Amino acid sequence: MPLLLENLLLLLVTFAIGLAIGWFIWxxxxxxx
Amino acid sequence: xEIGSKILTGAAATxxxxxxxxxxxxxxxxxxxxxxxxxxxxxxxLDGARVSFGRDPLSRSAVLxxxxxxxxxxxxxxxxxxxxxxxxxxxxxxxxxxxAEDGAPGTAVSSPAGQDKISKCQSDVDKIMAxxxxxxxxxxxxVSLDTKKVLDQIATALQACDGLSVAVxxxxxxxxxxxxxxDMSQERANRIKAGxxxxxxxxxxxxxxxxxxxxxxxxxxxAAADAQxxxxxxxxxxxxxxxxxxxxxQQEG
Numbered sequence: 327m328p329l330l331l332e333n334l335l336l337l338l339v340t341f342a343i344g345l346a347i348g349w350f351i352w353x354x355x356x357x358x359x
Numbered sequence: 360x361e362i363g364s365k366i367l368t369g370a371a372a373t374x375x376x377x378x379x380x381x382x383x384x385x386x387x388x389x390x391x392x393x394x395x396x397x398x399x400x401x402x403x404x405l406d407g408a409r410v411s412f413g414r415d416p417l418s419r420s421a422v423l424x425x426x427x428x429x430x431x432x433x434x435x436x437x438x439x440x441x442x443x444x445x446x447x448x449x450x451x452x453x454x455x456x457x458x459a460e461d462g463a464p465g466t467a468v469s470s471p472a473g474q475d476k477i478s479k480c481q482s483d484v485d486k487i488m489a490x491x492x493x494x495x496x497x498x499x500x501x502v503s504l505d506t507k508k509v510l511d512q513i514a515t516a517l518q519a520c521d522g523l524s525v526a527v528x529x530x531x532x533x534x535x536x537x538x539x540x541x542d543m544s545q546e547r548a549n550r551i552k553a554g555x556x557x558x559x560x561x562x563x564x565x566x567x568x569x570x571x572x573x574x575x576x577x578x579x580x581x582a583a584a585d586a587q588x589x590x591x592x593x594x595x596x597x598x599x600x601x602x603x604x605x606x607x608x609q610q611e612g
Contacts, residue, residue, distance in 0.1 A: 327446070328416035329385055334377045341373040345366065 385417045388444075396421055396439050408435040410448075419446040430518050433559040473597070480520035481595040487512045493551070493591045497534070500546040502554060510551065513593065514558035524564045526594040527551050532585035533572035545569030551591050 360368075389412045396410040408425045412418055421439045423432070432450055439448040491509040495501070502510075517525060529548030531540040548567035556562045577584040 328413070328418055329389065330378075330381050330416055332419070333381045333385070334374065337373045337377040337380075338370070341370060345369070 381417075386414075389414070389417050389419070392419065392421075392442070392444050396442055396445065399438050399442060400435055403434065403438055405431055405435045405438065407431065410435075410439055419444060421445050421448040422451055423448065424451040429521070430559060433561065437557065437559055476520070477523060477595050477597065480516070480523055481593075483516040483519070484513060484525075484593045484595065487516060488593065494586065495547055495589055497532070497585075497589070498543070500543060500550050502550050506551075507554065510554040510558060514555055514560055517555065517560050520595060522564070524566065524596045525555070525560070526596060527555070527565060527567045528574075528592040528594065529567070529569040530574055530576070530588055530590050530592070531569075531572050532588040533575065533580060534585065537571055541569055541571035541573075543569070544571050547591060 393410060393412050400406065400408050400410060405427065407427045408423050408431070410421050410423050412421055423435055423439065427435065436448045436450070439445055487509065491505075491512070493506050493509050494503075495506075517523075527548045529544035529546070529551070531544045531547075533540070545568065548569050552562075552565045552567040555565055572588065575584070575588045576590065577587040
């Protein structure tokens with residue numbers, strides 16, 4: 327696999343994990359702050 | 360900003376980060392990997408091999424080139440593969456490790472010459488095993504320094520058996536739980552197999568199986584019998600890994 331693709335996938339997976347964690351912490355609460 | 364566009368912006372920023380990071384560090388990373396691999400090859404005396412990595416596109420797959428015999432080629436592959444960051448290694452123009460290709464499995468067994476080859480290989484290995492000892496401490500699969508020296512000799516003998524398969528059999532004494540013993544014997548066989556692969560024997564040609572205490576060599580349960588039963592055996596077979604054509608099995612009936 328080309329290195330560029332590896333780098334892209336790695337960062338996108340990191341982004342997705344960050345998104346999931348963010349959603350888990352803040353996104354689940356639907357109340358207005 | 361809508362949540363969807365926030366996520367898209369984040370994803371786009373991530374992609375840009377990846378592209379910039381790749382452009383800035385990618386080539387140096389591959390050059391570093393290449394230098395490390397070449398240094399390692401030279402240090403092992405395999406300086407006939409030149410290693411290069413893909414540049415367009417950049418890739419972590421190593422391609423080796425140069426003049427070397429099959430043994431050295433396998434060694435070089437193992438050395439390069441062991442470097443952290445290298446994803447795969449191959450020789451230019453070859454997809455499979457050379458030792459796995461030759462030996463013409465299938466024909467080797469049916470011909471008497473093939474049987475002779477298996478018998479000779481088995482007897483070479485048996486001689487080494489008779490003169491030395493692959494032993495383990497009770498309850499341990501740790502491969503000792505002495506065992507590593509024996510493995511060096513076995514690997515050298517096996518390299519002359521081009522294309523023949525070898526079954527590594529692990530056995531334990533009959534103390535303790537049968538399931539634990541079987542797992543332990545499997546682990547011992549696995550370690551020995553890994554040792555042979557490290558020494559350049561093609562992994563596809565080696566099988567490892569643990570029999571626990573079901574096939575004791577010595578009867579009884581004294582310390583001497585236990586020590587004899589905690590052992591590794593090597594059985595040479597045809598290149599296709601079949602054991603029914605195994606020369607030793609035939610010798611033993």
